[in-house]
Amino acid sequence: MGFRLTTRGLTAAAVLLTVVVVGIGVALAATSTPQFCALCKSHVPYVEEYKKSAHSDVNCEQCHSKPGPFFFLTAKLEALQQPIAQITGDYEKPILGYVLNQSCRRCHNNDLLFHPVSKNGIRVQHKHLIEAGFLCMRCHSTQAHGTAVPEGSRTYPSMDQCLICHNNEYRAPDGQVATSRCDLCHTLRDYGAVPATHKEPDWPTRHGAVGILSTCSACHIKKDACSKCHNGILMPHPTAWISKHGLTVDERGDSKACDQCHDTKQYCRTCHQVRMPHPADWIPAHPVVTAQKGAETCFNCHVLANCQACHEQHQSGEPRAHKLLGGVKYSLPPTPAPTSSPISGGG
Numbered sequence: 251m252g253f254r255l256t257t258r259g260l261t262a263a264a265v266l267l268t269v270v271v272v273g274i275g276v277a278l279a280a281t282s283t284p285q286f287c288a289l290c291k292s293h294v295p296y297v298e299e300y301k302k303s304a305h306s307d308v309n310c311e312q313c314h315s316k317p318g319p320f321f322f323l324t325a326k327l328e329a330l331q332q333p334i335a336q337i338t339g340d341y342e343k344p345i346l347g348y349v350l351n352q353s354c355r356r357c358h359n360n361d362l363l364f365h366p367v368s369k370n371g372i373r374v375q376h377k378h379l380i381e382a383g384f385l386c387m388r389c390h391s392t393q394a395h396g397t398a399v400p401e402g403s404r405t406y407p408s409m410d411q412c413l414i415c416h417n418n419e420y421r422a423p424d425g426q427v428a429t430s431r432c433d434l435c436h437t438l439r440d441y442g443a444v445p446a447t448h449k450e451p452d453w454p455t456r457h458g459a460v461g462i463l464s465t466c467s468a469c470h471i472k473k474d475a476c477s478k479c480h481n482g483i484l485m486p487h488p489t490a491w492i493s494k495h496g497l498t499v500d501e502r503g504d505s506k507a508c509d510q511c512h513d514t515k516q517y518c519r520t521c522h523q524v525r526m527p528h529p530a531d532w533i534p535a536h537p538v539v540t541a542q543k544g545a546e547t548c549f550n551c552h553v554l555a556n557c558q559a560c561h562e563q564h565q566s567g568e569p570r571a572h573k574l575l576g577g578v579k580y581s582l583p584p585t586p587a588p589t590s591s592p593i594s595g596g597g
């Protein structure tokens with residue numbers, strides 16, 4: 251090879267390298283401006299709204315890439331496909347965006363968000379909701395793009411989102427119970443006593459289907475507030491309901507009270523094709539019942555791992571149980587694959 255290190259060669263190489271590095275830098279910077287992003291037809295309304303927003307000084311990529319130089323570059327590589335998609339029209343419409351909390355929190359850090367802030371008549375404390383994993387998008391999806399955000403995914407801070415926790419029942423990991431005293435959050439006395447939802451015409455009958463049931467106890471604190479209309483059945487059903495509802499039905503002697511909301515013929519059968527609790531002779535009896543009803547019925551309550559707890563001991567020899575189980579289509583969480591037979595795919 252005819253290469254030799256000379257001073258001139260080194261200088262030339264250094265100059266070349268500098269040109270390349272600066273070139274890439276300029277290219278990255280140039281393709282990071284709102285003007286560049288606005289070249290994409292589909293981005294125009296987004297950019298127009300952005301210019302009017304509180305974030306008009308924030309670079310697009312501050313929100314639209316994960317923090318860190320590596321993610322900045324992957325975002326660039328992904329974005330390279332955009333012009334092609336724009337020409338071919340090969341992109342999803344309406345375009346839906348997704349911004350990670352990490353991106354917002356580059357600027358809105360704990361120092362700012364972990365203390366109560368008051369704004370627009372509302373006092374908010376972000377600490378607990380961030381720790382519980384709430385996405386910023388859940389309340390602030392319109393921050394940068396206002397009404398350019400498609401209607402379905404526009405979100406603003408709403409009381410429901412707060413009362414999911416501030417219902418006098420939720421307890422944070424630090425032990426604090428989130429209370430619903432109105433003036434904890436409302437700094438102005440400009441709100442009514444009854445939420446807007448209640449004024450919708452179908453509220454008297456549809457409140458259970460359209461309302462978020464965990465928010466009701468924020469205001470309906472009397473023990474019989476709901477049960478007075480619901481035949482004495484507690485609403486929403488209490489936490490241990492799955493193991494307690496049988497007792498309620500047994501005490502009443504029938505399931506009439508359940509009719510108000512459940513189609514008892516269909517609904518109860520989804521689980522109750524098998525006698526509950528399982529009878530005393532269940533271990534010897536369950537093979538016959540499984541053959542009669544089909545193993546699908548078992549998976550209304552069980553996951554495969556429940557069966558494998560016993561049945562896996564007998565993997566060799568092809569017992570009939572495994573043929574039965576093998577044919578089952580179930581959508582419960584996948585069980586950890588036994589080490590001896592690695593299962594791939596599934597999902």
Ligand code: HEC
Pocket residue numbers: 283284287288292293296297300305308309310311312313314345346347348349387390391392393394395399400403404
């Ligand atoms: C303050 C953070 C923020 C900034 C800055 C920002 N965006 Fe967004 N962007 C969002 C959020 C949040 C959404 C998702 C809205 C939704 O729910 O659909 C979004 C959605 C979009 C979408 C639709 C979905 C997608 O991913 O293709 C486009 C296009 C878009 N932004 C372009 C831009 C452009 C161009 C800029 C710079 C001019 C910019 N954004 C700056 C937060 C931001």
Ligand code: HEC
Pocket residue numbers: 304305308309312313349353354355356357358386387390393
């Ligand atoms: C690069 C820094 C940066 C990023 C990233 C960022 N913001 Fe901001 N945000 C700002 C600045 C600057 C303001 C204006 C502050 C002011 O006016 O006091 C602001 C203002 C706000 C406001 C108040 C808006 C108003 O009308 O006064 C909200 C809410 C907000 N940001 C939420 C978000 C959310 C949600 C995200 C992520 C989708 C985000 N921000 C990403 C810098 C950022």
Ligand code: HEC
Pocket residue numbers: 351354355358363367368369370372373374376379380384385386387388389390407408411412
């Ligand atoms: C459950 C709803 C909810 C979620 C989730 C949420 N916020 Fe807020 N945020 C509010 C409310 C309520 C306000 C104050 C009232 C308003 O701005 O209208 C607020 C205000 C703000 C402000 C303005 C503060 C000021 O001093 O001007 C910023 C910035 C902000 N939020 C950032 C964020 C970020 C970043 C995230 C995600 C980590 C986030 N928020 C998640 C409800 C929420």
Ligand code: HEC
Pocket residue numbers: 366372373374375378379382384407408411412413414415416420421422426427428429434435
């Ligand atoms: C993940 C559960 C959760 C969500 C969602 C939530 N909070 Fe809280 N919040 C708490 C807990 C727990 C406390 C501490 C106990 C208390 O003060 O009630 C608290 C405290 C507060 C405080 C008192 C802070 C102080 O130090 O004085 C305010 C104000 C507040 N939240 C407002 C809001 C608003 C407004 C929303 C909706 C935008 C909201 N919270 C959503 C759990 C939550």
Ligand code: HEC
Pocket residue numbers: 370372407408409410412413416429430431432433434435436441442443444445446447468469
């Ligand atoms: C944990 C915080 C929090 C508590 C506690 C709270 N609110 Fe709210 N409330 C909000 C937020 C956030 C909004 C939305 C503000 C907006 O629309 O600008 C709101 C909006 C409202 C509205 C108008 C919008 C709607 O959904 O109907 C009414 C009415 C209201 N609150 C009544 C009450 C009453 C009455 C209490 C006390 C029993 C109460 N709030 C307690 C946070 C709270």
Ligand code: HEC
Pocket residue numbers: 454455456457458459463466467470475476477478479480485486510511
């Ligand atoms: C004034 C009487 C009344 C009160 C009080 C009442 N409900 Fe209802 N509720 C009804 C009626 C009527 C229906 C509709 C039953 C039907 O579909 O025929 C209903 C239906 C429901 C449903 C079933 C909705 C569905 O479509 O599946 C739920 C869940 C529910 N209510 C929860 C509650 C909760 C939680 C409370 C307390 C915060 C409450 N209800 C208070 C009268 C009431």
Ligand code: HEC
Pocket residue numbers: 413443444445448453454457458461462463465466467468469470
């Ligand atoms: C911010 C407070 C607040 C929240 C949250 C709230 N309610 Fe109410 N609700 C009221 C007030 C106030 C009334 C009217 C006063 C009354 O009759 O008790 C009412 C009345 C009702 C009524 C009619 C009661 C009757 O006796 O005629 C029903 C049904 C109802 N609410 C269901 C619900 C359900 C279901 C939820 C949860 C999804 C809910 N409410 C959440 C404040 C609230």
Ligand code: HEC
Pocket residue numbers: 492493494495496497499500505508512514517518519520521522525526527550551
């Ligand atoms: C999601 C599955 C599921 C649904 C749906 C379901 N159940 Fe149950 N049920 C169970 C389980 C599990 C048990 C056993 C609980 C225990 O013993 O810990 C049980 C036990 C019972 C019992 C007591 C045992 C017995 O047979 O006497 C009765 C009665 C009962 N359920 C009635 C009903 C009625 C009525 C409905 C419909 C309104 C219903 N169940 C819907 C899962 C369900």
Ligand code: HEC
Pocket residue numbers: 458480483485486487491492495496498499505507508509510511512
């Ligand atoms: C006022 C309406 C209403 C009445 C009355 C009612 N339920 Fe329900 N029930 C519901 C709703 C709504 C759900 C779904 C709740 C959810 O997703 O948390 C549900 C869920 C259930 C579940 C499934 C719980 C789980 O964890 O999967 C069982 C079991 C059940 N109900 C049994 C009964 C029985 C038994 C009765 C009569 C004693 C009854 N319900 C009366 C509305 C009602």
Ligand code: HEC
Pocket residue numbers: 521522523524526527528532533536537539540543544545547548549550551552
């Ligand atoms: C309605 C829900 C439900 C259905 C449907 C159901 N099971 Fe169960 N099964 C349970 C519960 C709950 C337990 C735990 C009972 C206990 O701890 O006493 C259990 C326990 C078992 C046990 C362990 C018994 C023991 O003594 O250790 C076996 C075996 C079993 N089920 C097999 C089946 C088979 C096979 C089917 C289908 C034919 C089936 N189950 C359907 C809820 C159900």
Ligand code: HEC
Pocket residue numbers: 533534536537540541545548549552556557558559560561569570571574575
């Ligand atoms: C507590 C241990 C245990 C659990 C859990 C268990 N089984 Fe079994 N299973 C057995 C025993 C023991 C036999 C053999 C019974 C006999 O022949 O008397 C058996 C046999 C069977 C058979 C018949 C096999 C044959 O070759 O005839 C089927 C089908 C079956 N089980 C299905 C299930 C299903 C489905 C589940 C889960 C929902 C389950 N089993 C959970 C212990 C268990």
